[in-house]
Amino acid sequence: MLTIRQAHAKRVKQRSITIAVISTIAAIALVYFLVPLAPGWPAVKKSFFNAEIFIKTFPTLLDAFMLDVMIFLWCAPLIAILGLIIALCRDVRSPALYPLRLFGAIYTDVLRGIPVVLIVYLIGFGVPGLGLSRPWNSPYIWGSLALILTYSAYVAEIFRSGIESVHSSQRAAAESLGLSPSDTMRFVVLPQAIRRVVPANMNMFIALQKDVALLSFIGPVEVLRQAGVYKSLYANFTPYVAAAVIFLIITIPATRFADHLMSKQQRERS
Amino acid sequence: MSKLELINIHKSFGERKVCSGINLTVNDGEMVCLIGASGSGKSTLLRCMNLLEEIDEGEILLNGEDISLPGLDPQQIRQQIGIVFQSYNLFPHMNALENVMLAPRRTHKRSKDELRPEIEELFKRFGLADRMLNYPDQLSGGQQQRVAVIRALAMKPKIMLFDEITSALDPELVAEVLDVLRQLHREGMTMVLATHEMSFAKELADKVCFLDAGEILEEGPPEAIFSNPKQTRTQAFLKSVL
Amino acid sequence: MLLKSSLSIATVCVGLLLSTSSAFAADSCATGKTLKDGVLTIATGNPSYFPWVLDNDPKAGKGFEAAVAYEVATRMGFDKDNVEWTTASFDASIQPGEKNFDFNLQQFSITEDREKVVDFSVPYYSAAMAVLTRKPIQEKGAKPELESLKGLLWGASSATTGVPMLNKLIKPDDKPLLYNDNNDVVAAMKANQIDAALFDLPTAMYLGAVVLDDGVVLGQFPADRSENPDQFGLLMTEGNPLKNCVDEALEAMKEDGTLASIEAEWLQQTTSVPLIK
Ligand SMILES: Nc1ncnc2c1ncn2[C@@H]1O[C@H](COP(=O)(O)OP(=O)(O)O)[C@@H](O)[C@H]1O
Ligand SMILES: [Mg+2]
Numbered sequence: 001m002l003t004i005r006q007a008h009a010k011r012v013k014q015r016s017i018t019i020a021v022i023s024t025i026a027a028i029a030l031v032y033f034l035v036p037l038a039p040g041w042p043a044v045k046k047s048f049f050n051a052e053i054f055i056k057t058f059p060t061l062l063d064a065f066m067l068d069v070m071i072f073l074w075c076a077p078l079i080a081i082l083g084l085i086i087a088l089c090r091d092v093r094s095p096a097l098y099p100l101r102l103f104g105a106i107y108t109d110v111l112r113g114i115p116v117v118l119i120v121y122l123i124g125f126g127v128p129g130l131g132l133s134r135p136w137n138s139p140y141i142w143g144s145l146a147l148i149l150t151y152s153a154y155v156a157e158i159f160r161s162g163i164e165s166v167h168s169s170q171r172a173a174a175e176s177l178g179l180s181p182s183d184t185m186r187f188v189v190l191p192q193a194i195r196r197v198v199p200a201n202m203n204m205f206i207a208l209q210k211d212v213a214l215l216s217f218i219g220p221v222e223v224l225r226q227a228g229v230y231k232s233l234y235a236n237f238t239p240y241v242a243a244a245v246i247f248l249i250i251t252i253p254a255t256r257f258a259d260h261l262m263s264k265q266q267r268e269r270s
Numbered sequence: 271m272s273k274l275e276l277i278n279i280h281k282s283f284g285e286r287k288v289c290s291g292i293n294l295t296v297n298d299g300e301m302v303c304l305i306g307a308s309g310s311g312k313s314t315l316l317r318c319m320n321l322l323e324e325i326d327e328g329e330i331l332l333n334g335e336d337i338s339l340p341g342l343d344p345q346q347i348r349q350q351i352g353i354v355f356q357s358y359n360l361f362p363h364m365n366a367l368e369n370v371m372l373a374p375r376r377t378h379k380r381s382k383d384e385l386r387p388e389i390e391e392l393f394k395r396f397g398l399a400d401r402m403l404n405y406p407d408q409l410s411g412g413q414q415q416r417v418a419v420i421r422a423l424a425m426k427p428k429i430m431l432f433d434e435i436t437s438a439l440d441p442e443l444v445a446e447v448l449d450v451l452r453q454l455h456r457e458g459m460t461m462v463l464a465t466h467e468m469s470f471a472k473e474l475a476d477k478v479c480f481l482d483a484g485e486i487l488e489e490g491p492p493e494a495i496f497s498n499p500k501q502t503r504t505q506a507f508l509k510s511v512l
Numbered sequence: 513m514l515l516k517s518s519l520s521i522a523t524v525c526v527g528l529l530l531s532t533s534s535a536f537a538a539d540s541c542a543t544g545k546t547l548k549d550g551v552l553t554i555a556t557g558n559p560s561y562f563p564w565v566l567d568n569d570p571k572a573g574k575g576f577e578a579a580v581a582y583e584v585a586t587r588m589g590f591d592k593d594n595v596e597w598t599t600a601s602f603d604a605s606i607q608p609g610e611k612n613f614d615f616n617l618q619q620f621s622i623t624e625d626r627e628k629v630v631d632f633s634v635p636y637y638s639a640a641m642a643v644l645t646r647k648p649i650q651e652k653g654a655k656p657e658l659e660s661l662k663g664l665l666w667g668a669s670s671a672t673t674g675v676p677m678l679n680k681l682i683k684p685d686d687k688p689l690l691y692n693d694n695n696d697v698v699a700a701m702k703a704n705q706i707d708a709a710l711f712d713l714p715t716a717m718y719l720g721a722v723v724l725d726d727g728v729v730l731g732q733f734p735a736d737r738s739e740n741p742d743q744f745g746l747l748m749t750e751g752n753p754l755k756n757c758v759d760e761a762l763e764a765m766k767e768d769g770t771l772a773s774i775e776a777e778w779l780q781q782t783t784s785v786p787l788i789k
Contacts, residue, residue, distance in 0.1 A: 043608030047629060125696075128703035139689065139705055173359035173418075176320055177373035177425060178349030187372055191363045219689030219700055225670055229690065232671040235606040235626040 050238040057230045057239045058246075064226035065246050068212045071144060071222070075212070076205055078148050083155030088185070090160050104156070111153035117214050120146040124218035143215040151208050158200045162193035199265060202258035206251050223247075271298045272333055272428035272460045274319065279328035281311075281318055281484075288314045290484045292328075296429070296462055296477075301455050303471040303492075304464045306481035307507060312464035315481070316431045319462065320351040332428070349377055352422030353431040356438050358414040360406040360421070366393070367402040370421045377425070385424075392420045396450055412443030419450055430454065432463040468511055472496050480504045540589030541757040546614050552590040554581050555613035558599035561694065562722075563714050563778050564619060570597045576714070576778035577617050580636055583770060584746070587761035602671050605747050606630060614754055615746040619712060621673040622745040632745030633758045636771065639712035639742045640732040641677055642785060644719055647726040649707045656731025656788045658682065665689070667697050667706035673742055674710035681733070698723050712742060714779045731788040 002010065035041060089104035111119070123146040128137030135141075166189045174184040216225035223243045230239035274296040281289040288311045296302045304312045317323040319330060321337070321344045330338040337347045360369050370389050374380055393399045396416050406414055415435055422430060432451070436444045448470055454461065455474055465471055471478055472492045479489040480501070488495060488504045499505045547553045556577065559568040566574035573582045573592075585595045598612050605616050606629050615633070622632045643661065645654055654660055658681075666688035668674040678688050689706055691697045697709045698719055711719065713732050720727030746762075748755055765771040 040609055047606065047608050125699045125703055128705055134704070137703055137705055169355065169357060169359045170361065172322055173355065176322055176348055176353045177421065178345045178377045179373055180345055183376045187376070188361050195363065216690070217692060217696070219667065219691060219705060221687060221690050225690050228670050229675050232602060233625060233676060235629040237607065
């Protein structure tokens, strides 16, 4: 038997669910029926949503996407490591090591200040142009390095914010026990800092997965480039839509997961 | 045997003078209580004692040796002087046992297995044997504070410093922590406490020091300070807290 | 009376206006079919390259495509002042919606798939595909033979028909690298990241002679090697009514030898480049 309050709460909840469902259906229906009424719709449909081309190109695009995944897989750990090192550089307190601190600050400022695609171009074509011989002039190496440099700057800042978010009393407690500064960082501060910034870093790595496509500018035929080839071949943009779908298959679950972690952490902290 | 002497300690934060010429002697096995209004410099004085803060002037003698001289290894010295803070400061990502074992493992280079029996013994001594594997957020405030004490003791310090370690606790949890202090005092530990627990200080302290604006205005055995304060500021302070 | 005469004056004026505005080509087949009345808007690449357009300035009428465009315009009844130039990428040319040009020429190859989306004029040039490489590669033994070409590391500009050709005809051992435009392909060659690249022959000859210090056009593919020889057409929107007029003009240019003489003026003799076996 429900109390009056409970019954009321239940009614309110049911009502809001009903409203949400109806308005969602209405919104979808609106898009579904209205968009095709636009005068340009048949043309748009033909050049962006061409089922025949979608089916024809999807398998090859998926295959090309594996290259994106691979580049991601070798860049991600290096970014994490380099990012951490840079963050630690920015945290050193000893005056003798001030150059490290300065280096860390310049590194993060400069690399976050330049568009990724520019760095990809500059490093991807520039460094090999110095006269390196194969395989050391490979665009895979230098393109990956460009991504690693840029992203490690962002990740370093995330780590640094994590390190700073660990309350100074934790350091004091560790140091008062006689732990060395490096042990304090390694066993007390970093484990807490890293855990706290996992969601922020996840978002960074989702962005990385998308930016891997920029390597196509310097040669590698990954999914974006493959889609571009098909676009020129068929004079049709559907391959781009297919590439977008492939990205979403990966990035939507990853984004949801990061958001989930983020809100879980917020709940824990409050 | 351990004896701590502070001679003419001065400490400022920028313009702000927080200790101005403090002299204090803590004899072996003694419990010295620092009382005084908030902001009078108790915490700073304690932090100076184990070198978490650098003093501007003066000497800190541990068994006759000046530990405040520049160039000494602060880690080495901190290992001999334990401190427990008001806010426990347990490491939240480690369980109680790991919290306690971390420092001895790293600084004394001893293995977990080697350490385990004596650490377990410590937990038993303070009635927390069944809580060893709990994480800080699974412990009550009183239990966390006791773990913090055990963590400091595991380094086998010569002197223990306590900075208002019951202030953050719910009233019903204060007693269990004070019991730990009683026990330590019985066992002969040399201790310095900053505290607001006047009745506790009255009961156990060998010496009570009243700090005011960075100076020890009055000091003596608890009976003298509590029942017969000489200074008007001491009288006013005691009136406000009792 | 007064009213009547002023009315008739007005009629005469309007009539005059109308006749002057259409006087540029009263008999032109293009009348009323262009984007802007009386003006022919032609798009080219941004930038556009020699030998197709000289100095990225099509207005000067120098370079093969610029010259062809003006000749077509003239034959359609537009004098030089009534030709306007704009730029439009390949993507902008194939996307649905309004276009900013009447026709677009930048070495667009005519293909069946593209024909489904846009209209092409009759071809104005048949391009052989050619292999551009550098002297060191040639010295290391690269020859204009399919077997030798397979072992090279290939590059191409991704939007060109060179890409399917690479994959179908040469089938290189290593996956080719693809780039946004010709400049990037050349940059990759300079950085020694690729050995060779496919271009249409005139482009290859220009890049090899001017842009690369040690460029060599290793060979060209005979027309019968590619499934359908690469032919360039003027690109127009699907169903553009101008197509007839453009085709007419081009056919006439072929017939009377004008096209051939423009070609002779701007595009080098290509017979010196060996055929690939
Ligand atoms: N790190 C610091 N920087 C600047 N001022 C400080 C710092 N720590 C303490 N103080 C100041 O020193 C004075 C004494 O503080 P504290 O030692 O914490 O007093 P108590 O523990 O008796 O409340 C206070 O006025 C406080 O604001
Ligand atoms: Mg305090």
